[in-house]
Amino acid sequence: MIRAEKTDLRREAGQRTRDSLEAAALELLAQRGQEGVTVREITDRAGANVAAVSYHFGSLKALCDSAIEHALERYLDAQILALGSLGSTSTLQEVATAFARPMIRALAAGGQDLAMMRTVARVGIDPPQGWERLNGKFDQNRREALRVLTANLPGVGEQELIFRTRCAAGLLNWLALAPIGAELAAMPAEQIERQLVPVVAGAFRGDAADR
Numbered sequence: 001m002i003r004a005e006k007t008d009l010r011r012e013a014g015q016r017t018r019d020s021l022e023a024a025a026l027e028l029l030a031q032r033g034q035e036g037v038t039v040r041e042i043t044d045r046a047g048a049n050v051a052a053v054s055y056h057f058g059s060l061k062a063l064c065d066s067a068i069e070h071a072l073e074r075y076l077d078a079q080i081l082a083l084g085s086l087g088s089t090s091t092l093q094e095v096a097t098a099f100a101r102p103m104i105r106a107l108a109a110g111g112q113d114l115a116m117m118r119t120v121a122r123v124g125i126d127p128p129q130g131w132e133r134l135n136g137k138f139d140q141n142r143r144e145a146l147r148v149l150t151a152n153l154p155g156v157g158e159q160e161l162i163f164r165t166r167c168a169a170g171l172l173n174w175l176a177l178a179p180i181g182a183e184l185a186a187m188p189a190e191q192i193e194r195q196l197v198p199v200v201a202g203a204f205r206g207d208a209a210d211r
Contacts, residue, residue, distance in 0.1 A: 025067040026116060028045065030115035033119065039060050066130065068120055073137065078105075080140055082102070083099060090148050091152065092204055092205060099172075100193075107175070107189075107192050122177060156206065167203050171199070
């Protein structure tokens with residue numbers, strides 16, 4: 001029994017160290033990007049030994065990839081939750097609002113929240129192999145979007161709706177990186193929503209002939 005308790009305590013301590021390293025890596029990545037982060041800075045911020053990076057992750061790159069992956073996972077979870085709260089009678093405007101809500105919050109919060117979304121968007125152009133474990137969440141996100149989009153756009157086929165959803169997602173990622181994103185970040189959340197939601201709704205709607 002005592003041996004099992006000690007094992008559990010070591011496991012918990014190891015998980016705390018792992019979580020602290022990821023949190024520290026995220027903060028530094030948000031500030032400087034992947035090229036400006038060192039192992040020593042991460043471990044100093046996390047209050048961990050330099051060897052902990054190799055022990056828990058194998059390399060600095062693996063730690064950074066894991067930290068960014070978890071940031072993306074939180075973004076997807078927020079988007080899935082927002083879309084999942086919609087009913088079949090939700091309007092296209094409401095769908096666009098739910099889809100864009102996590103990015104609107106990041107733009108409004110600014111600072112590290114926005115910087116982290118920029119990091120995720122940048123790395124997402126060429127995703128690391130580890131991101132394959134998020135395929136289920138990407139699929140769930142797509143299903144939730146299709147569920148409400150199909151009700152609003154019954155004349156549009158599934159593949160076309162998937163294409164439009166991917167375009168809308170790309171648009172949001174671009175905003176995190178483009179100068180116009182910085183302009184939006186200077187606005188309150190309500191104004192960002194007024195500016196952005198009609199554009200996202202337009203991406204979903206497509207040509208006026210499909211209305």
